[in-house]
Each structure stands twice: as C-alpha cells, then as structure tokens.
Amino acid sequence: MSQRIKMSERAPEIRNKDFEQVNLGYTDEQAAAEAKRCLQCKKPLCVTGCPVEINIPGFIKHIAANDPAGAIKVLKEKNNLPAVCGRVCPQENQCEKHCILGIKQEPVAIGNLERYAADKAAKATQTSQKEAVLNGKKVAVIGSGPAGLTCAGDLAKMGYDVTVFESLHDSGGVLRYGIPEFRLPAKVLDREIDSLKALGIKFIFNYLIGRTKTIQDLFEDGFEAVFIGAGAGLPTFPGVEGENFNNIYSANEFLVRINLMSAFKFPDFDTPIYKGRNVVVIGGGNTAMDSVRTAKRIGAESVKLVYRRTAEEMPARLEERHHALEEGIEFIELTAPVKFIADEKGFVKAVECIKMRLTEPDASGRKKPVAIEGSNFIIETDLVILALGLHPNPILPSLTKGLETNAKGYLIIDDKFMTTLDGVFAGGDIAGGSTVIQAMGMGKQAAKNIHAYLSR
Ligand SMILES: Cc1cc2nc3c(=O)[nH]c(=O)nc-3n(C[C@H](O)[C@H](O)[C@H](O)COP(=O)(O)OP(=O)(O)OC[C@H]3O[C@@H](n4cnc5c(N)ncnc54)[C@H](O)[C@@H]3O)c2cc1C
Known part of the structure; x- marks a missing residue:
C-alpha cells in the first residue's frame, strides 16, 4: 500500500511569527507520486462529494503524467478558483471523505493536488483565458x-x-x-x-x-x-455582561483590520490594532482558528482558545486545529464565558468562565453543552476576540x-x-x-x- 504524501510545512516556532504560507506545496515528484495513488475509479465517488463537480480523476490523471497544464484545464472546466480551494476547502468532509482508498488507508490528497496544479500551471492558465463572444445581455x-x-x-x-x-x-x-x-x-x-x-x-x-x-x-x-x-x-455576540468593554473585538473586525488594512504594520499603515499579550479567543470555527493564529503572529505571549464543546466537535478544518496546537495555542475545552471584567478605565482585564459538560446528541446530531454549576473560574487577559459565528x-x-x-x-x-x-x-x-x-x-x-x- 502506498502512503499518502505529506506536504512539507514550515516549522511551527518559525511560522508563528510571520504571515508567510505554512504549507509549502508539493514538488513535481511528490505530486506525481501522490497522483499515482488514485485508482481512477470508473464511478468516482470523490466527485459526488464536490459541490462544483470537478472531474477529479480526470485532473489527477494529468498530474500523474507530469502534465499540470492539462490538469488545470480539467479543473477550470468546473472551478474558477482552484488555487483557493486547494488551500481552504475542508476536503476531509467533501471529496476526500468519499475516496475509496480511504476505506483501508488514507484517501488521495485531492486538495493538495488541486493546489499543486493551480500553482504550477498559473501562467499557462492566464494566457489561455479568452473573452467569450458577448450575447448582449x-x-x-x-x-x-x-x-x-x-x-x-x-x-x-x-x-x-x-x-x-x-x-x-x-x-x-x-x-x-x-x-x-x-x-x-x-x-x-x-x-x-x-x-x-x-x-x-x-x-x-x-x-x-x-x-x-x-x-x-x-x-x-x-x-x-x-x-x-x-x-x-454580521458578527454574533455572546450576550454576556461586559461584552462591550475596550479591547474586546469581534473576530471579523480583528481579521479585517489585519488582513485588509494591514493594521499590524501601524503606524506605517493607517489602521491601528491593539496587540494583546494574553489573548483569549472564544469560538471553535475557522474564524476562531484564524484569530488565535493571527494573534500569536502579531506578538501575543499567550493565546487561549475557549470553546464550549471539545476539540473533536470544533467546526474548524482539521488542519487548522492541528496547526494552531503546533503553533503554541492553548485549547481550553468545555468552557464558556459568563462575564467580562474590566479595569477602572474600561479595558478588559479578565474573563469569568464556567465549565461545561456534554449531554446526549440533540436533533442536530451535536452534543449539547450544559453549564456545571459552581465551576466558575477566571482567565486574565488584555485582548478578547469573539468568534461565535456570523449572520x-x-x-x-x-x-x-x-x-x-x-x-x-x-x-x-x-x-x-x-x-x-x-x-x-x-x-x-x-x-x-x-x-x-x-x-x-x-x-x-x-x-x-x-x-x-x-x-x-
Ligand atoms: C475568518 C474566516 C475563515 C474561514 N475559513 C474558511 C475555510 O478555511 N474554508 C472554507 O471552506 N470556508 C471558510 N470560511 C467560510 C467562507 O469564507 C464563506 O463560507 C464564504 O466566503 C462565503 O462566500 P460568499 O461569496 O457567500 O460571501 P463572502 O465571502 O462573505 O463575500 C461577500 C461579499 O459581498 C460584499 N457585499 C456584502 N453586501 C454587499 C452589498 N450590499 N453591496 C455590494 N457588496 C456587498 C462583501 O463586502 C463581500 O466582499 C471562513 C470564514 C471566515 C469568516
């Protein structure tokens, strides 16, 4: 049995201080070897797990034949953003979940191969795009x-x-x-x-x-x-006492300031951001994971992720959870905020939390968290980021x-x-x-x- 080829990554203690890419992509040899693991199923189940119905065996076949330009052509028939999808799709819940190889071993790394083809053939793609004949509408x-x-x-x-x-x-x-x-x-x-x-x-x-x-x-x-x-x-707020204190950001505001406005480069750029030393992020989705890892990169000494269920139930992509832990983020599971506490100037200085336990799964299939009475405790902080979902x-x-x-x-x-x-x-x-x-x-x-x- 051939092993799935792992993509190289930058070392956690180096990458958690900058914004350079964590994953380094496949080499030509790695991509071809991984592509050759694909069984080229006649009825490919992986395609049923892809909302844009990419011809997955079709593009992988080209990579196995060292033809990334052919692969991108197949990808672009269905997907206008393959380099994006290869990096951010939760493949473990989509195409790769249905890969037949996954029954006995690890599924084909479809996302990694998509990223490889898109990066490798980028130039060829740009020159081959043509305007269609306009229909006047x-x-x-x-x-x-x-x-x-x-x-x-x-x-x-x-x-x-x-x-x-x-x-x-x-x-x-x-x-x-x-x-x-x-x-x-x-x-x-x-x-x-x-x-x-x-x-x-x-x-x-x-x-x-x-x-x-x-x-x-x-x-x-x-x-x-x-x-x-x-x-x-539109961000969701927890509806608990003190959530409007200074230095409590919604994850959206925090990430927009940093990603779109380069706030971490202030004063060279116009938008400021408070760089917390002891950061608490509340939530368990991709937004929470991006917030903890970003807070660490702009200089936090300690970053804690507070989540009311366990890491296993977190909606964030598996890879992001794994990377966050490697980068020194502490997960505080089965915990929810009950109150924010501020200093005399109105700046947050602590979060009062309560421990939770999980009950049997409800109709949605998710275990419901219930507070354990009297289990309150305090986490000191100077920056809170709320990542509780969007509407x-x-x-x-x-x-x-x-x-x-x-x-x-x-x-x-x-x-x-x-x-x-x-x-x-x-x-x-x-x-x-x-x-x-x-x-x-x-x-x-x-x-x-x-x-x-x-x-x-
Ligand atoms: C921090 C974060 C990380 C995420 N990570 C992942 C991930 O790793 N993998 C994944 O699959 N999903 C992830 N998601 C979810 C994913 O990004 C969204 O599901 C996806 O972007 C939704 O796409 P969309 O086109 O519907 O909306 P959006 O991406 O939100 O784009 C909507 C656009 O519409 C514009 N707009 C809004 N109102 C108007 C208006 N009235 N007039 C003109 N323009 C308007 C907005 O400015 C925005 O640019 C993440 C989400 C967040 C917030």
Whole structure:
C-alpha cells in the first residue's frame, strides 16, 4: 500500500511569527507520486462529494503524467478558483471523505493536488483565458466573494456582460478580508481573480447595493438579472455582561483590520490594532482558528482558545486545529464565558468562565453543552476576540422591497436559486451556505439558472 504524501510545512516556532504560507506545496515528484495513488475509479465517488463537480480523476490523471497544464484545464472546466480551494476547502468532509482508498488507508490528497496544479500551471492558465463572444445581455453580481466570483465567471464564459458590485475597496470577500495570508496569500487570490477579469468581467468597488444604488436601479440601468452573493458578515455576540468593554473585538473586525488594512504594520499603515499579550479567543470555527493564529503572529505571549464543546466537535478544518496546537495555542475545552471584567478605565482585564459538560446528541446530531454549576473560574487577559459565528447583514433585504428572508435573516431561494423577486438570484452564505466550496457550488447553480431564465 502506498502512503499518502505529506506536504512539507514550515516549522511551527518559525511560522508563528510571520504571515508567510505554512504549507509549502508539493514538488513535481511528490505530486506525481501522490497522483499515482488514485485508482481512477470508473464511478468516482470523490466527485459526488464536490459541490462544483470537478472531474477529479480526470485532473489527477494529468498530474500523474507530469502534465499540470492539462490538469488545470480539467479543473477550470468546473472551478474558477482552484488555487483557493486547494488551500481552504475542508476536503476531509467533501471529496476526500468519499475516496475509496480511504476505506483501508488514507484517501488521495485531492486538495493538495488541486493546489499543486493551480500553482504550477498559473501562467499557462492566464494566457489561455479568452473573452467569450458577448450575447448582449447584462447581469449584475452583488458581492465578490466565492459565490459572486463563481457566478460571474460562469456567466462570462457563457457570453454574458457581467458587472460585479462590491462594497469594499477590493475583491474576494472573506477570501481576502477574513482568511489570513499564511493560509491564502493575497497574490494567489489576485492571480485567480485576474483570470476572471481576463474573461471580461467588470468590477466596481466601494459600491453598496441597497444604498449607493438599489436592485431596482440595476434593472433600470439595463441589467436583466441580478445575483446576490453578499455573504454573512454580521458578527454574533455572546450576550454576556461586559461584552462591550475596550479591547474586546469581534473576530471579523480583528481579521479585517489585519488582513485588509494591514493594521499590524501601524503606524506605517493607517489602521491601528491593539496587540494583546494574553489573548483569549472564544469560538471553535475557522474564524476562531484564524484569530488565535493571527494573534500569536502579531506578538501575543499567550493565546487561549475557549470553546464550549471539545476539540473533536470544533467546526474548524482539521488542519487548522492541528496547526494552531503546533503553533503554541492553548485549547481550553468545555468552557464558556459568563462575564467580562474590566479595569477602572474600561479595558478588559479578565474573563469569568464556567465549565461545561456534554449531554446526549440533540436533533442536530451535536452534543449539547450544559453549564456545571459552581465551576466558575477566571482567565486574565488584555485582548478578547469573539468568534461565535456570523449572520447575514440585514441592509440589502431591508432596503429592497419584496426581497424576503427566513427567521434567521437568510435570503429565501427556490430550487432555481431565485429569491422572492423575479430575476433576482442568490447563493453563498447569504442564502445559507457556510463554506467556500458551498458558496461556489451555489454560485455555479445560480449561473445555470440565470442562463435558463434569460434564454426563455
Ligand atoms: C475568518 C474566516 C475563515 C474561514 N475559513 C474558511 C475555510 O478555511 N474554508 C472554507 O471552506 N470556508 C471558510 N470560511 C467560510 C467562507 O469564507 C464563506 O463560507 C464564504 O466566503 C462565503 O462566500 P460568499 O461569496 O457567500 O460571501 P463572502 O465571502 O462573505 O463575500 C461577500 C461579499 O459581498 C460584499 N457585499 C456584502 N453586501 C454587499 C452589498 N450590499 N453591496 C455590494 N457588496 C456587498 C462583501 O463586502 C463581500 O466582499 C471562513 C470564514 C471566515 C469568516
């Protein structure tokens, strides 16, 4: 049996002080050897685990034959962002989970191979992108995260004249402002977005649909369909005493300041950030993991991750959990905050926590955490980051008559990805997605349905 080939990584004690990439990628020899582990199944189950239905054995076959350009061609048939997906997809819950090799040994490292092909063949891809012949129909895409980028890319390839409206000053959504450079370098993202621009897609920045212009205005401007990929950027707060004290950040604010505004380089850059010495991050998802690892990199002496279940139940990708532990992050499991305590100037100085125990799984299949009475204890801190999940921002639906949401604020869409407004489609986190590849899958399905709608 051949062993799965591990990708080399930078040493934890070195990488936890900078923002350079942690994973170093496969060499040509490693990639070819890993690709040769693929059994080339006639009915590949891995593809059923991929929301954008990449021909996985097809691209891997090219890598096994030392042909990364052929591999990227197959990848790009379905995936506009392979270098992104190869770095951030939770493959263990998707394609690799279904790999038949996984029954008796480790599954093929599909994500690592995707990353290899995308990085290796980047130049070849850029030169081979061509603008499609325009069909004269204009489509507006709201938001430039993975949902919007995928929908825009697929529509442009079909010949639509696509404009992406983005409220921030740069493209990529969470891929740029949330996920740090050490996992997804901006230059890798730029490369993939450049290849979308080469399809003729136009980007308009600093443009908040709902306020700068309404969806109705877009139709009046000649757009014949609209796709909403506005994400879910509104942070959740725990609702406990003292959560508004100074130096308590939402993870979104913390990560945006650092990733998008380079706050850790203040005063060379305009945006400041408080660099905590004893940092406490509350949560267990990818956002929490990115926050702990970022806090460590900007100089914290101690970083504690407080989570109400155990590490096993954390929703964060396995690799991020593993990397965080290696980098010196302390996990405090089965613990929840009950109160934040501040000094006389209103700056947080401690978190009062309580121990939890897990009961039997509930209807969602997850074990419910219950507080253990009298188990309260104090953790001293000078910076708290709250990473408790995100919800859709209500601005767009509240300013758009007829655009309906469910009780949790997510846009209601039908099986054609159309919202409650005719000609307005949606996908990604704003319509209930929660990963990059889900957002891309929804963007892709929406593009197909927009094409059907405009071809009636
Ligand atoms: C810190 C962090 C780390 C994550 N790590 C991972 C990971 O490792 N793997 C993974 O699979 N998933 C991860 N996720 C989840 C993943 O990033 C999201 O599921 C995905 O980005 C959703 O894509 P989207 O296109 O729906 O929205 P977003 O990426 O949120 O993009 C939405 C875009 O729309 C713009 N916008 C919003 N409203 C408007 C408006 N009214 N007008 C114009 N523009 C607007 C926003 O500025 C934003 O750029 C992470 C999330 C976070 C926050």
